Amino acid sequence: MNKVNLEAKADDLTHEINFFKTFYETELPELRSQISDVSVVLSMDNSHCLDLDGIIAEVKDQKRWPTAAELRLRPGTRPTRGRPLEYPTEIAEMNGAIQRLQAEINSIKNQCDKLDAAIVGRLRVAEM
Template identity: 40%
Template sequence: IKDTSVIVEMDNSRNLDMDAIVAEVRAQYEDIANRSRAEAESWYKQKYEEMQTSAGQYGDDLRSTKAEIAELNRAISRLQNEIEAVKGQRANLEAQIAEAEERGEL
């Protein structure tokens, strides 16, 4: 058995269909890219809708606050007019008191 030699032959001439492999990899890549694109679009659409809702709510809050400010400004104006009227009445009463004191009625 010492001088025995073994010859093993292998058939390494497999035909690799590179076009099919490239096509399969491309299809997998395109599938992943399409799913990623769809997920991103869905996420951005959801965020956009959330922002639209928030913007609408903030717009409503802003309109409400502006209306409240306008009402407060009207109230301030009315109070300022009342203050001026009361000041006029006070000045008139002070003048009447001064006249009464001059005439000796007080």
């Protein structure tokens, strides 16, 4: 039964393709006869002025000032709470957090890969 349905669909699609081919072949000459040359004139307004020196100076100023993260990572600096850094414990906590986040990222990537494979499988089944 499935093969008969697929053959019927294939025949319908073949008839539709042939219809569009004949339609295209009849309409194309008519459209070509209606097309005429069109001249287009474009003009551009380049009157805006870029202040490149100002932009460069602004970027240099931004690069000159360290970010808050850079200040926290510098040895001997204190956090804004006023207590000295507890390097070994804070580093261990951060490393643990990094490992947990990396494991979570890998888990999510695996889930995405499985979903992608399932979608591809469903599409292949649908195409048959």
